[in-house]
Amino acid sequence: MNMEEDRMISMEDGAGGELMGQLISQEILPLFKDGQGEVSLEDLDDSAVLGDIVVSTDSHTVKPIFFSGGDIGSLAVCGTINDILALGGMPVGLTLAMVIPEGFRLSKLRRILKNAAEICNDNEVPVIAGDTKVVGRDDLDEPIVTTTGIGRRHQLLDSNFELAGGRKYRWLSDKNLNPGDKIIVTGTVGDHGMTILSEREGYGFEGEIKSDMAALLEVMDTALSVGGVASAKDPTRGGLANTLNEFASKSDLGIIVDEKEIPIKRWVASAGELLGIDPLNVGNEGKMVLAVHPTRAEKVLKALHETKDGRDAAIIGEVVEDVDGVVLKTEVGGHRVLEVPIGDPVPRIC
């Protein structure tokens, strides 16, 4: 190998955007024999399918570890539950592995564990196995929490089949989109990423800032009970922009999004302007993006408005055949391509 090839890993390699996609597809996938599952490593979904089981894993490195609306423990549990839900699974258990720096306060560890346990207990998703490692205080700055979720096929996926216009999907894979499907986002975007960044930078935004962190069991149960959902994805690293582009590229279709329909909180928009960061590019931790059959989209939307975490849901766009990638109809009437962020502009948000 020449020196040029042996580059150094950069923050963007782990930011959920295009560079991370390259790293995974060029360096990781060629090495590992594929598991031949219906949704396997090669599909680059957040979760994978093994028979009737969905599995998803995430190492959480969020900094600060305590933030408005959550902390690394509850975030890890919510994030993994949502990844299982996004593929059409029902989470039935989690594993929790912690790496803790020596000298970390037991009181802080207790808070992290208590918050994680609250989400697990409230949602009846037990932690079934764990691991605890301690490393030197000079070797790691803050704890790392890795959660792996195990799910079974959601029982409502079966009833969903007929409602989705005759299409049959065993799982809500990213590649299931069809022309005409409506794109629903289940609430305001950018809250989590902007919270983390604002706290790091010391901006307060008059006390409004709060992560949207939530476990979306009710949201997904509700959407699936109406039916017509072809795909679902939680827009974490890389934000809504990344999620829509993954939908488009994996389904080999285009998506047209109406910018004015995208729900964004006022403080998030202000923070975005102040910090020069597009809220569509930053991570969410309590949202789903759904592709829904046109005959069911309004019904799904109405039902979501009755849920705790779906009150602000909106239909923001449509899947089309004659467009490449994701095109944003801007508020002033123009069009622009909504690109895959090179990397999440906010590192360590999850």
Added chain:
Amino acid sequence: MNMEEDRMISMEDGAGGELMGQLISQEILPLFKDGQGEVSLEDLDDSAVLGDIVVSTDSHTVKPIFFSGGDIGSLAVCGTINDILALGGMPVGLTLAMVIPEGFRLSKLRRILKNAAEICNDNEVPVIAGDTKVVGRDDLDEPIVTTTGIGRRHQLLDSNFELAGGRKYRWLSDKNLNPGDKIIVTGTVGDHGMTILSEREGYGFEGEIKSDMAALLEVMDTALSVGGVASAKDPTRGGLANTLNEFASKSDLGIIVDEKEIPIKRWVASAGELLGIDPLNVGNEGKMVLAVHPTRAEKVLKALHETKDGRDAAIIGEVVEDVDGVVLKTEVGGHRVLEVPIGDPVPRIC
């Protein structure tokens, strides 16, 4: 909370010994509702059971990340495969989550991934989902690799039922021991921990040092095909001493071990003397400790001697009723209690 309660986390809290057990039982278990599985979080096994699925997770922080006989990637895969096997599972898939410090060389990442993939591919255990995070170079010294394994019940566990003298175990839990069971260790002990420590301290031991790292599918297939295996456990953190004590305490029985029967490589014994560390207290990454029905123990041993990773297997002791804990019959004819190590004397060995 008073200041005394709010102590700082120490290396021993993550070392697999008594302090880690206290941390888990006092701080973690009371918070989380139990999953009600046959082997759940409360059993404090390395793996847990969910219906007919075994799940196990481990964050790997080994340092140095490349060592004689392996590296952090292959170690993570072997360790997780062995944890699944130890409960009587057959590994069917793994997840792999990496946290990498910014500035880490791509060439090193490639080596780690290549070595991990080799173990996965050779043993037909696919990686089905992954995660990649990058954190600042000042925030983490070396990559952390977290693997979670998913397994199904080993098909040989069924044939095992009748052979085990009428006892029926759906899983090879730590608490299955019965008086009279023979304790088999599948090879020499202390190799891995002593390798890591020797490399860190710069001792060479004439080039003999090498970790025992191995995925033990053949070893477990072989033992289960003979039958009579009640429990199995891989003696990682805390070594053989910790494993035997867990067997004894969870089964509420005693174990008598004949010190002269414990297989130990010459260089491991020398390193132990030089460094003042008991090889029975340091971790292994390619060994199983089995409790086997007395009528099958010799047959299991003979079959293990024909396997690649079980050549040096030995019967080292017996389960008894009238003893508390683990008692070592020393080579000079005395007896001493083999205690649970307070913490592994070698941190970051896995």
